[in-house]
Amino acid sequence: MKVELLSITSNPEKLIEIAGRTSHLSFNRQGKNSEKNFIKMLIKKGHTSVLEHAYATFNISGVSRVLTHQLVRHRLCSFTQQSQRYVSELNFKYIEPDSIKKNSKAHSLFIKFMEEAKKVYLKLKDLEIINEDARFVLPNAIESQIVVSANFREWRNILELRGNIGAQWEIRKLVIKILKQLKKYAPTAFEDFEIDEEKSIIRKIKVR
Amino acid sequence: MKVELLSITSNPEKLIEIAGRTSHLSFNRQGKNSEKNFIKMLIKKGHTSVLEHAYATFNISGVSRVLTHQLVRHRLCSFTQQSQRYVSELNFKYIEPDSIKKNSKAHSLFIKFMEEAKKVYLKLKDLEIINEDARFVLPNAIESQIVVSANFREWRNILELRGNIGAQWEIRKLVIKILKQLKKYAPTAFEDFEIDEEKSIIRKIKVR
Amino acid sequence: MKVELLSITSNPEKLIEIAGRTSHLSFNRQGKNSEKNFIKMLIKKGHTSVLEHAYATFNISGVSRVLTHQLVRHRLCSFTQQSQRYVSELNFKYIEPDSIKKNSKAHSLFIKFMEEAKKVYLKLKDLEIINEDARFVLPNAIESQIVVSANFREWRNILELRGNIGAQWEIRKLVIKILKQLKKYAPTAFEDFEIDEEKSIIRKIKVR
Amino acid sequence: MKVELLSITSNPEKLIEIAGRTSHLSFNRQGKNSEKNFIKMLIKKGHTSVLEHAYATFNISGVSRVLTHQLVRHRLCSFTQQSQRYVSELNFKYIEPDSIKKNSKAHSLFIKFMEEAKKVYLKLKDLEIINEDARFVLPNAIESQIVVSANFREWRNILELRGNIGAQWEIRKLVIKILKQLKKYAPTAFEDFEIDEEKSIIRKIKVR
Numbered sequence: 001m002k003v004e005l006l007s008i009t010s011n012p013e014k015l016i017e018i019a020g021r022t023s024h025l026s027f028n029r030q031g032k033n034s035e036k037n038f039i040k041m042l043i044k045k046g047h048t049s050v051l052e053h054a055y056a057t058f059n060i061s062g063v064s065r066v067l068t069h070q071l072v073r074h075r076l077c078s079f080t081q082q083s084q085r086y087v088s089e090l091n092f093k094y095i096e097p098d099s100i101k102k103n104s105k106a107h108s109l110f111i112k113f114m115e116e117a118k119k120v121y122l123k124l125k126d127l128e129i130i131n132e133d134a135r136f137v138l139p140n141a142i143e144s145q146i147v148v149s150a151n152f153r154e155w156r157n158i159l160e161l162r163g164n165i166g167a168q169w170e171i172r173k174l175v176i177k178i179l180k181q182l183k184k185y186a187p188t189a190f191e192d193f194e195i196d197e198e199k200s201i202i203r204k205i206k207v208r
Numbered sequence: 209m210k211v212e213l214l215s216i217t218s219n220p221e222k223l224i225e226i227a228g229r230t231s232h233l234s235f236n237r238q239g240k241n242s243e244k245n246f247i248k249m250l251i252k253k254g255h256t257s258v259l260e261h262a263y264a265t266f267n268i269s270g271v272s273r274v275l276t277h278q279l280v281r282h283r284l285c286s287f288t289q290q291s292q293r294y295v296s297e298l299n300f301k302y303i304e305p306d307s308i309k310k311n312s313k314a315h316s317l318f319i320k321f322m323e324e325a326k327k328v329y330l331k332l333k334d335l336e337i338i339n340e341d342a343r344f345v346l347p348n349a350i351e352s353q354i355v356v357s358a359n360f361r362e363w364r365n366i367l368e369l370r371g372n373i374g375a376q377w378e379i380r381k382l383v384i385k386i387l388k389q390l391k392k393y394a395p396t397a398f399e400d401f402e403i404d405e406e407k408s409i410i411r412k413i414k415v416r
Numbered sequence: 417m418k419v420e421l422l423s424i425t426s427n428p429e430k431l432i433e434i435a436g437r438t439s440h441l442s443f444n445r446q447g448k449n450s451e452k453n454f455i456k457m458l459i460k461k462g463h464t465s466v467l468e469h470a471y472a473t474f475n476i477s478g479v480s481r482v483l484t485h486q487l488v489r490h491r492l493c494s495f496t497q498q499s500q501r502y503v504s505e506l507n508f509k510y511i512e513p514d515s516i517k518k519n520s521k522a523h524s525l526f527i528k529f530m531e532e533a534k535k536v537y538l539k540l541k542d543l544e545i546i547n548e549d550a551r552f553v554l555p556n557a558i559e560s561q562i563v564v565s566a567n568f569r570e571w572r573n574i575l576e577l578r579g580n581i582g583a584q585w586e587i588r589k590l591v592i593k594i595l596k597q598l599k600k601y602a603p604t605a606f607e608d609f610e611i612d613e614e615k616s617i618i619r620k621i622k623v624r
Numbered sequence: 625m626k627v628e629l630l631s632i633t634s635n636p637e638k639l640i641e642i643a644g645r646t647s648h649l650s651f652n653r654q655g656k657n658s659e660k661n662f663i664k665m666l667i668k669k670g671h672t673s674v675l676e677h678a679y680a681t682f683n684i685s686g687v688s689r690v691l692t693h694q695l696v697r698h699r700l701c702s703f704t705q706q707s708q709r710y711v712s713e714l715n716f717k718y719i720e721p722d723s724i725k726k727n728s729k730a731h732s733l734f735i736k737f738m739e740e741a742k743k744v745y746l747k748l749k750d751l752e753i754i755n756e757d758a759r760f761v762l763p764n765a766i767e768s769q770i771v772v773s774a775n776f777r778e779w780r781n782i783l784e785l786r787g788n789i790g791a792q793w794e795i796r797k798l799v800i801k802i803l804k805q806l807k808k809y810a811p812t813a814f815e816d817f818e819i820d821e822e823k824s825i826i827r828k829i830k831v832r
Contacts, residue, residue, distance in 0.1 A: 480760065481693075481764075482708075482759065482760060485689075485693055485696075488693075488696055488697060489696060489703070491699035491700075492699075495697070500690075500764075501792065510760075511760065512760070513753075513756075513757035513760055515753055515754065515757045516748065516753055516757055516760070519751055519752075519753065521751055522747075522748055522751045522753055525744055525747055525748065525751075526744075526748070526760075526761065529740070529741070529744045529761055532737070532740060533737070533763075536733055536734075536737045539730075539733055540724070540730055540733065540734070543727055543729055543730045543733075544727075545721075545723055545724055545727065545730055546723065548792060549721035549723045549724055551690065551764055552688065552690060552718075552719065552720070552721055552724070552734075552763065552764050552765035553734065553737055553763050553764070553765065554763065554764050555741075555760065555761050555762060555763055555764075556689075556708075556759055556760050556761070556762050556763075556764075557760035557761065584709065584756060
């Protein structure tokens with residue numbers, strides 16, 4: 001799994017402060033680092049709509065279609081995904097779940113089946129079946145690439161829903177990687193999200 | 209493929225007229241069948257936001273995950289889909305593209321591969337791999353069920369994008385079935401969409 | 417203020433159950449009143465996306481533009497509003513806040529000013545200024561009419577944000593009227609919202 | 625009217641190209657200025673969803689509430705607006721339509737009425753009516769400030785709807801100013817929008 005930050009609003013926290021102060025016309029209260037306290041206050045009061053003015057775009061690759069099918073359900077994001085209709089999937093890569101990898105019988109079944117899927121896909125192509133139809137044999141495990149953009153409010157929502165212990169392991173790994181990058185550029189806007197590496201989850205904490 | 213209309217706004221065209229007349233407070237111009245001309249006028253002028261007040265919900269089954277992955281990209285709809293995480297897929301059904309069915313070699317490869325996928329899924333389950341991970345071997349062809357709600361404006365948008373000759377054959381079949389039902393309950397609101405059964409496409413036409 | 421229910425999904429709670437059971441394919445668990453427990457469970461677990469399949473449309477009149485400017489900020493609703501561009505506002509009606517009504521000096525200032533606004537609007541029209549420009553003198557207090565549609569999940573969001581003690585008095589009155597009607601048709605889906613008539617607020621409560 | 629670009633995606637056209645090439649995995653076709661032809665192709669084919677990955681945020685001031693009431697109807701934008709609830713409007717500024725300014729009788733009526741509105745607002749405040757209620761006398765002409773963020777696809781939609789001859793004069797002036805700034809940073813993504821300064825409209829043109 002590779003998560004590359006393609007783009008992020010410059011000085012996102014300063015922008016959030018400038019935008020947020022429009023509501024009360026309290027621009028004169030700005031100063032060095034004043035955005036920190038301003039954003040803490042927004043989050044405490046739940047006025048997170050102001051966080052919508054900052055955006056981040058990630059290029060996500062080496063993830064399964066299982067993951068992307070979950071991700072594209074977030075309707076406030078923008079997506080561009082690798083198409084199985086236009087891209088030929090000869091010799092595709094795939095994601096193997098840990099539970100399968102650790103079980104030698106399951107592992108060998110899984111590997112063999114993936115090789116079988118590649119062969120069948122190749123043979124269908126040789127029989128002049130087009131990508132669009134040959135893809136019907138492709139397994140969920142197949143690797144995909146997807147570019148996702150969302151504003152900070154929506155990223156916060158995704159982190160909460162998908163970093164949770166109830167979420168699927170692969171998407172939890174993804175949002176932890178995303179959170180790490182967001183924290184670099186906007187530490188205060190994501191301060192109340194804490195990573196537990198061991199359990200591979202994100203926890204929402206109270207910030208004083 | 210089965211497309212069941214689960215719910216639709218009652219008297220949708222009358223509702224659209226009532227809502228639409230709010231803008232100009234022209235309620236006194238209502239009469240028998242006045243909604244027909246009113247809706248024609250809205251569509252001609254492109255004021256289709258008023259069509260958002262009417263809704264339809266469909267229960268779609270016997271379609272592939274290839275299809276549902278396209279459908280869920282429509283961000284103005286509401287979806288509830290059969291989960292491969294919670295539902296066990298032992299002995300799953302699947303969709304076979306016509307191009308494969310008609311090619312005897314491709315067909316036999318396809319069928320054998322689907323049976324193989326079932327066996328591997330079953331064996332993984334026997335090895336105590338949970339649904340959530342076993343599903344990584346499931347093929348795109350697998351049948352799924354999904355409930356979709358959208359307002360009429362969004363249905364019009366979907367019909368136009370997915371009924372088009374450039375769209376994938378399975379989703380074209382789906383939207384033709386949807387359009388047939390919508391036309392029964394709201395003939396004027398969908399009057400400018402014409403079905404070409406032979407080519408299996410929807411055409412947008414000018415209504416006089 | 418008049419709040420008329422123009423349209424609501426028929427048997428909304430049954431529909432929500434049918435849609436919701438798709439996810440786990442647990443249709444066999446349906447029975448008489450089974451939708452009640454199903455919806456309680458959805459709300460308890462926070463799986464409110466299923467509530468998006470049911471909709472309600474209200475015709476709201478006798479409210480100020482102050483109110484409608486707040487209402488139209490809810491981006492998941494559909495709106496059709498009386499236009500000050502197309503509708504002439506000669507002899508408009510207006511909303512007077514209680515705090516002004518109860519203060520005799522303020523009241524008389526307010527009333528006189530509204531009459532003045534009418535006169536100026538009329539004179540501008542006599543000088544052949546078109547509606548679109550004459551409306552620049554119209555006060556916030558002016559009455560408007562608006563038709564709003566939203567799904568149940570979004571209505572729940574609006575009730576929570578706008579029924580709250582921190583919300584403006586006029587919009588609180590509105591959402592209380594809306595909630596009363598929603599409770600008639602979908603008592604379980606709105607069971608955890610309680611009206612406090614005396615304080616004119618909506619409280620979110622825990623349902624057992 | 626003042627329109628300040630607060631933030632825009634850096635190298636927006638390059639980002640759009642990178643995101644767009646994900647779909648076909650055609651990254652090897654990138655080169656110097658290759659984004660130009662790529663974006664032209666996207667627009668020609670109507671694949672404008674890729675334009676959603678780039679964003680621009682504007683700080684708009686010196687506009688009437690007439691304008692902002694129209695603007696906030698665009699549900700795919702993010703808004704933070706000066707609040708008449710929290711900000712006192714003593715000595716407010718206002719927008720006067722040209723048709724009124726040019727008509728000396730109308731002009732003098734208008735000016736006098738605005739001064740009257742200020743006096744009444746001030747007196748209500750002196751009588752201890754709070755902002756939230758005193759604002760009911762404020763006219764539509766009153767100046768407001770609003771921060772708006774949207775992605776390029778939605779800006780294109782707004783430019784088309786609000787730059788049109790049928791749109792209101794004030795919002796047409798606004799979108800022309802917005803378009804000028806967008807063209808500086810993303811000339812190709814907005815190449816098919818042409819400004820007619822004389823008529824104060826935006827025209828959508830075919831680009832070869």
